[in-house]
Amino acid sequence: MIPALEDLIEFLRIFPGIGEKSARRMAFYLLKLPPEKLDKFASSIMAVKSISKCPRCGMFTQDELCEYCRSPHREPSTICVVEEVRDVEAIEQTGIFKGLYHILGGHISPVDGIFLPDLNISSLFKRIDDSVQEIIIATNPTLEGEATANYLTEQLRSYPVKISRLATGLPIGGDLSILSSITVRNSLQNRKDQ
Numbered sequence: 383m384i385p386a387l388e389d390l391i392e393f394l395r396i397f398p399g400i401g402e403k404s405a406r407r408m409a410f411y412l413l414k415l416p417p418e419k420l421d422k423f424a425s426s427i428m429a430v431k432s433i434s435k436c437p438r439c440g441m442f443t444q445d446e447l448c449e450y451c452r453s454p455h456r457e458p459s460t461i462c463v464v465e466e467v468r469d470v471e472a473i474e475q476t477g478i479f480k481g482l483y484h485i486l487g488g489h490i491s492p493v494d495g496i497f498l499p500d501l502n503i504s505s506l507f508k509r510i511d512d513s514v515q516e517i518i519i520a521t522n523p524t525l526e527g528e529a530t531a532n533y534l535t536e537q538l539r540s541y542p543v544k545i546s547r548l549a550t551g552l553p554i555g556g557d558l559s560i561l562s563s564i565t566v567r568n569s570l571q572n573r574k575d576q
């Protein structure tokens with residue numbers, strides 16, 4: 383096979399769930415695209431380099447601060463702590479949360495070699511000032527998510543903020559991003575003080 387095509391197939395295989403067969407199918411599909419579409423595709427890949435993490439909350443952004451941290455319409459008194467960026471989308475879809483976010487970038491999982499220093503946690507404590515009244519811990523309803531929530535709850539006790547957690551009743555093993563927005567909304571509305 384010609385080197386350009388071989389390189390492309392090799393690259394496409396980096397995506398989760400994409401094996402040799404799918405990568406080849408994608409590569410051959412790209413060969414059929416007109417040059418202007420390929421240019422657009424290439425430039426949108428290059429634009430990924432301009433995306434960084436918001437230094438305040440860990441959300442992806444192309445600006446200095448993310449859209450939530452710099453929005454005058456969000457309430458800085460409440461911070462919702464989630465594991466991943468996709469969980470922010472799940473909370474946003476409920477339409478009832480108007481506070482700010484903090485993205486941990488994962489959960490504690492010693493089995494997978496993920497320990498506290500790997501997570502975006504110390505920056506959360508630094509954010510807590512007089513304007514913050516409540517921290518909602520919205521980690522996923524998994525064993526690792528629970529362990530992370532328990533740790534955070536303990537650590538936050540020494541801060542003068544209300545700590546709450548999503549109501550139980552979420553299916554165990556799930557991930558906020560795969561739950562219906564009605565389920566997430568109910569667990570947010572019925573969140574429990576810690």
Ligand SMILES: [Zn+2]
Nearest residue numbers: 436439448451
């Ligand atoms: Zn932010």
